[in-house]
Amino acid sequence: MRPRILVLVVVIAVALGCSIATPTTSSVAPMPSSTAAAVAPAASPTAILPGRASPLAPAEAELAGSVTGDVVGETESCAGCHADAAAEWRSSAHAFGSFNNPVYRVAVDRFRSTVGKDPSRFCAGCHDVALLADGAMSGEVAPSDPRAHSGITCRVCHGIEKARADGNGSYVLSSAPVPTPRDGDPESLRAHKERMALAPLRTAALCGTCHRSFLTLETGNPSHLVGQDELGAWQRSVYAGSLAERVDEPVDPAECRTCHMPLEDAPLGDAAAKGGKIRSHRFAGANSWLAAMRGDAAQVDAVRSMLHGAASIDVAAAVAADGTRTLPADGAPVTPGQPLTLDVVVRNEHVGHRFPGGVLDAQDTWVEVAVRDARGKLLAEAGAAEEATGADASAHVLRSLQVDDDGTPLLQRETDRFRTPVFNHTIAPRDAAVVRYRFVVPARLDLGALPLEVTARLRHRSRNLSLARAVCADGATPRGAAFEREVRKRSGAPLDPCVAEPVTLVSESHVWLGDGWQARAPAPAMPAWRRLYDHGLGMLHALQEDVDSARPSLEQALGMLAPDQSRERAMVLYAMAQVAIREGRTDEAAQRLDEAADAAADHPAIARARGDALASVWRWKEATGPLARAALATPKDDALLSRLSVAYGSADEPRNALDATARGLALAPRDADMLRVQALALERLGAPAEDVARAREALARWRSPDDAPRLKNACGTRFAWCALERVPVHVHALRPAR
Numbered sequence: 001m002r003p004r005i006l007v008l009v010v011v012i013a014v015a016l017g018c019s020i021a022t023p024t025t026s027s028v029a030p031m032p033s034s035t036a037a038a039v040a041p042a043a044s045p046t047a048i049l050p051g052r053a054s055p056l057a058p059a060e061a062e063l064a065g066s067v068t069g070d071v072v073g074e075t076e077s078c079a080g081c082h083a084d085a086a087a088e089w090r091s092s093a094h095a096f097g098s099f100n101n102p103v104y105r106v107a108v109d110r111f112r113s114t115v116g117k118d119p120s121r122f123c124a125g126c127h128d129v130a131l132l133a134d135g136a137m138s139g140e141v142a143p144s145d146p147r148a149h150s151g152i153t154c155r156v157c158h159g160i161e162k163a164r165a166d167g168n169g170s171y172v173l174s175s176a177p178v179p180t181p182r183d184g185d186p187e188s189l190r191a192h193k194e195r196m197a198l199a200p201l202r203t204a205a206l207c208g209t210c211h212r213s214f215l216t217l218e219t220g221n222p223s224h225l226v227g228q229d230e231l232g233a234w235q236r237s238v239y240a241g242s243l244a245e246r247v248d249e250p251v252d253p254a255e256c257r258t259c260h261m262p263l264e265d266a267p268l269g270d271a272a273a274k275g276g277k278i279r280s281h282r283f284a285g286a287n288s289w290l291a292a293m294r295g296d297a298a299q300v301d302a303v304r305s306m307l308h309g310a311a312s313i314d315v316a317a318a319v320a321a322d323g324t325r326t327l328p329a330d331g332a333p334v335t336p337g338q339p340l341t342l343d344v345v346v347r348n349e350h351v352g353h354r355f356p357g358g359v360l361d362a363q364d365t366w367v368e369v370a371v372r373d374a375r376g377k378l379l380a381e382a383g384a385a386e387e388a389t390g391a392d393a394s395a396h397v398l399r400s401l402q403v404d405d406d407g408t409p410l411l412q413r414e415t416d417r418f419r420t421p422v423f424n425h426t427i428a429p430r431d432a433a434v435v436r437y438r439f440v441v442p443a444r445l446d447l448g449a450l451p452l453e454v455t456a457r458l459r460h461r462s463r464n465l466s467l468a469r470a471v472c473a474d475g476a477t478p479r480g481a482a483f484e485r486e487v488r489k490r491s492g493a494p495l496d497p498c499v500a501e502p503v504t505l506v507s508e509s510h511v512w513l514g515d516g517w518q519a520r521a522p523a524p525a526m527p528a529w530r531r532l533y534d535h536g537l538g539m540l541h542a543l544q545e546d547v548d549s550a551r552p553s554l555e556q557a558l559g560m561l562a563p564d565q566s567r568e569r570a571m572v573l574y575a576m577a578q579v580a581i582r583e584g585r586t587d588e589a590a591q592r593l594d595e596a597a598d599a600a601a602d603h604p605a606i607a608r609a610r611g612d613a614l615a616s617v618w619r620w621k622e623a624t625g626p627l628a629r630a631a632l633a634t635p636k637d638d639a640l641l642s643r644l645s646v647a648y649g650s651a652d653e654p655r656n657a658l659d660a661t662a663r664g665l666a667l668a669p670r671d672a673d674m675l676r677v678q679a680l681a682l683e684r685l686g687a688p689a690e691d692v693a694r695a696r697e698a699l700a701r702w703r704s705p706d707d708a709p710r711l712k713n714a715c716g717t718r719f720a721w722c723a724l725e726r727v728p729v730h731v732h733a734l735r736p737a738r
Helices: 002-018 069-073 085-090 100-114 118-127 129-133 186-196 204-208 230-235 256-260 288-293 299-309 465-475 478-491 530-537 544-560 568-580 586-599 604-615 618-631 638-652 654-667 672-684 687-702 707-718 720-726
Strands: 063-065 162-163 171-174 212-215 225-229 263-265 275-277 311-321 339-348 362-370 378-382 399-402 420-424 431-441 454-463 505-513 731-734
Touching: 069 129, 100 118, 100 288, 100 465, 100 478, 100 604, 118 129, 129 275, 204 230, 204 339, 212 230, 225 230, 225 420, 299 505, 311 454, 311 530, 339 362, 339 530, 362 431, 378 431, 399 707, 420 618, 420 707, 420 720, 431 530, 465 478, 505 707, 530 544, 530 568, 568 586, 586 604, 604 618, 604 638, 618 638, 618 654, 638 654, 638 672, 654 672, 672 687, 707 720
Parallel strands: 063 171, 311 505, 431 731
Antiparallel strands: 162 171, 212 225, 263 275, 311 339, 339 431, 362 378, 362 454, 399 420, 454 505
16 A cells, blocks of 8 residues: 555645645644644644764764773673573574674675775674774774674663664664672662663664664665665554554564564573573574574574464465456366466465565565376476576565666675665565466366365575575685684684575465365365455555456455454455555445444554545545544554655645654654655745755655666566566466476
């Protein structure tokens, strides 16, 4: 739904800038009382601007007082009392977050040679705090420099006294000394805990300072580009208590440490243990390759445990050559010599940010599909060569693709050459994606070959093979070999950048097609209505001319539900309303939302959808009320606040638009839509010229690249696979088996 904003914001220039010759604040409609209670209007219009001046720029980090690299990098004094936390940390990606990580080193060394050493502080704010504190990023970084092996240490996370939403290391690091607790002295223990458990420590905001990143002019990029944004995706999700995206099944709230720092046994007697357990300092995520480089089997297992079942995969629909649908796909008729299209659905079930997460351009999570006959003979497949080659055009890969000035895909983290993302196939929390596969049933298929088995698998490895090969090659250089020797000396473990990446099976499903399928079909992993609902959810991302393909699945899912399944019915009805909204059927959307409200009264998603339905047909005044109610109930959802600000601006309510942007920019300081609304609203309200100018400068600095359409078209023109992947729901051809 987010891309619609980019169209709607054009209207704001008319509503706020051009239609009124002599703007005054006296004619502005007052904010509805439901919203006014949540936002105290500013006494005078002011701009909310991203970032602040830092001597460490382009890093957003600030050092409070005298912070030195030797203090930041020291960990052994902590390990004396916190043995379990220290042991777990030594296995973590945080411990290998600096030049001692071969993957990072390849990227940062390339960046430093092409853009410059001082600009590489952009990387150091999160990866190299010890080097940053001493100004050492401005010079050569030697393999023997202990600060290049520090990573993200105890003193970093436990020393952050303030955390801002900007990203790129937007924290303030304290230089206050750490009091040493003494036996029998409770006051010294209290002082130690107070110093090491600063306010941001147990918040998602602390993690967000580094797990939100962006590129700028200072990083060699002509335009602002978002890198990763785990914080934003989480804030907009049900895990953060944001309920406005959809009506969903009940989901327990979760934050970063819920998943990445679960309780773990503390056999070494860690002083912080409670009931024999501490919060894990492995920070397990998806870095299985880094753990494999070091031969750390326990860390590999921890990562794989997180990945198993994180997303689901299902063959949810089958469409025959004449358009006949089988929903779900089980038992779909098989006609020799005729094509059959299979809709595979991947849903992000349990990840509180996009799946896969992290640096989206380097991901290698892909779908494999295989069709076999009843005897086990392979008939057709797609994606089977991705594991070995990393370049299987039939594999659907969950990643974001970045291109350079010529529209050439960049696969080795050449961040200074990034110009725009062409597509993003990673999946938001609790969302779904549909990938289509088509094959021609063999003309000479005999009856003994039925039923056919279709296997769909979702597989993951940390980084794509193009980047992996570059990392391996760097390990053979004198510099790479010197770092490997130094890591071995310091950690006592090897660091082999050429080790094969572990490949993890995230999820797998099987369906049987044709005569005799009932005898072979396994027990379903989820009920049929839910499979069809997931299919409809994924089809909401299709091009407008194809979104109606969601309708049959959702209608059939609704028919499978009993009257007392009120929550489930509301989920399906809400998704049906979204289909109608995408198609411009406002009255139908309103009817479906009324039905959903009968089962899920006062749900924020229903209010949001009412606003979306009205905004999609430019009924701005009517849209503001429901959007404001949804935003009031979902205060962390920056995308919703962005949408609300656009609606207020287009309804010629600049004061309310400005207040909405103030709330939204506190969550997402570089949201281009809100920066645009803010600049126009300030001008409309007669703010001082210098404030308007600063707001417009911020918009110009952080707006999306103007040449993005040209570069996307260039990629699609030069590479057939790029043109295919640009289509949100596209068809991969299954290759006949040889």
